[in-house]
Amino acid sequence: MRMLILPLATMVAALTMVSAADAATPIAGRWLTEEASAIVTIAPCGAATCGRITKLIKGPPSGPPLDRNNPDARLRDRPIEGLVILTEFKDGGDDWRGRIYDPKSGKTYKSILKREADGGLKVQGCIAFFCRTQRWTAAR
Numbered sequence: 001m002r003m004l005i006l007p008l009a010t011m012v013a014a015l016t017m018v019s020a021a022d023a024a025t026p027i028a029g030r031w032l033t034e035e036a037s038a039i040v041t042i043a044p045c046g047a048a049t050c051g052r053i054t055k056l057i058k059g060p061p062s063g064p065p066l067d068r069n070n071p072d073a074r075l076r077d078r079p080i081e082g083l084v085i086l087t088e089f090k091d092g093g094d095d096w097r098g099r100i101y102d103p104k105s106g107k108t109y110k111s112i113l114k115r116e117a118d119g120g121l122k123v124q125g126c127i128a129f130f131c132r133t134q135r136w137t138a139a140r
Contacts, residue, residue: 022093025115030054030139034123039139042086042113049096051086069106089113100125 027049031040037058042051059065059081067078080103089098089111100111102125109125116122119138124131 024091024093024095027089027096027113027115027121031121031136032057032139033136034134038080040085040136042089048087048098049089050084051089052084053081056081065103067103067106069103071106086111086113 028042028044031042031051032038033040035058037056038053039055039057040051041054042049044050056065065080066076067080067083068076070076070078083101083103085101085103087099087101089096092112095112095114098111098113099108100123101108109127111126112122112124112131114122116135121136121138123134123136126132
């Protein structure tokens, strides 16, 4: 019996190490967008990870901007600040995959997020295999 327990414990430990090695670097935190116009807070939301615009840094002097370009007319009066723009992100092993909403265009794209060696966040919005990339920095 003792001989059976040792190999089983070794296998469980090895599987745990393999699955931890396949996990993407965490992306939770506060991120300053590339154009330094907003802070996006990324955090767990249910079984996935989401990101919300928690602070607008550059807004129009006319007042808080609204989600005017949303394809759903019922949502066009939502303020941009507080808007969830990253949804359904799941750990893809090397990166995080989900969807990103662009309030400027009112379009939602497939998205890939990845922590970079310098601590920044590579943010991609993709149509088929064409991707637009931004680099976000950690907000203080």
